[in-house]
Amino acid sequence: MNKTRMTILVLLLFGAFFSSNSTTAAVWEEDIIGIGKGWETEVYIYDTKKEGPSVLLVGGVHGDEPAGALAIKELLPELTIDIGKLVVVPEANKQALELDLRYPPGAEDLNRAFVDKEPESWTEKLAKEIYQLIEKHNIDFVFDLHEARDYYRINPDSVGQTIIFNGQGEEIFLAWDIADKINPLLFPIERFIILSPTARDSLTRRAHEELGLTTFIIETTRKQDLDVRIKQQKMVVLSALKLLGLKEDLKLEDLDLFRSH
């Protein structure tokens, strides 16, 4: 190959590199926290590198509340966003999910382990790794998907069908905006009520108190069939991403697809 042809080839390759680079859409990247420690779990990151909010979405903090984890896993291929960044932990406490228990025997409640001290137990270490995702990815909003045993609406000892927020300022209105979008699609008893704040030493409470983030817990009610709860969790997640401007292509009418009955 002569020198001129070689130069042209190099220029063509360079051109292909730059043009493909400029048009390539973001892709899911996978990270794993706690590798080899018995509590490792996957983290999925979708970074558009376009200015916009960064959102942390967590499921499976409590093992007997499976709807959030299942909703996230089923939705993941559709959770590609247009701006900002999405960081997803589908199964925060895998051991608890496998046992279908809030937390494994002898362990602690993961959602009371987001403590401001050096971690001792494996649960506190797992909590710390999840919490560190907030600073690592410059997170603005946290959504943590949970379930409760009963409807708050008829039994205020439980928090089923609620959105519980920590925050101040206009960002908290997101909780009411989500409810306004999806409640018309739900039976009256299923409609989400807004509460505040979340429990002390939970992921959402600490992220708000220490870092000033606006954070939300979504609670479905285990008295409903699992497939209904999964649909409700999906509706909340998609509504939130749409309302935050991360997912422009989603039409809220599409939420009808996830109507619970």
Ligand SMILES: [Zn+2]
């Ligand atoms: Zn929970």
